[in-house]
Amino acid sequence: MQNEVGDLRPRITQDVVYEMTGRTFGTTQIELTGRDDLAKPLALTLERDFPAVWAMPSNPNQASINRVKVEYDSRAGWKAATRTILMSNGDTSNPRTMSTAIHELTHVAESNRAGIKHAEFVFWHQRAGGEKVKSFFALEGFGPKNEFSVGDKWANKYSGRVYSYDKKPARNDFFEILSTGMEGLYYGSKSSGATLIDSEHAAFTLAMVMFG
């Protein structure tokens, strides 16, 4: 059911893409191991688009955590406990694959740099206000019943996903704000989730690119 919040916060229908593709941020320190074929889009993203500072742990005693394994799964993801990125294909000519690569690498950045999660925590709460966490199914009438988000004004409700199931997120939880923000900035509607982002979400993401 469309709610009143949705009426007050119109759905975003246009891309906010800042033509950042091709910008070089510097040499990365992340080392990819495992499936070379699936690592290609990740390697290209690290070389071309990924903010170098995000590859560096904010705690200098954790320098050894920069190794990332790459494995296959039908659904892409980041397994923080084993520092493994899951990719479903390695086609660097496909913008959806490249968008997924920058998404998953942004989760690596969340693991490397505690400040990123803290900023996302604040932004999530600032935007959500008093809204309740609900399942994607409850929010949209389709989608999983065991994954949760808030409606907010996210163009893609996945951006508001929470990992403290059925309750508001904690300060050191993972988020999908920056990962989908990067997809939106770099690939817009060409991204894996057709990730349109609003200008506030874009501004947050740009600030993190500059200072995160």
Ligand SMILES: [Zn+2]
């Ligand atoms: Zn994600």
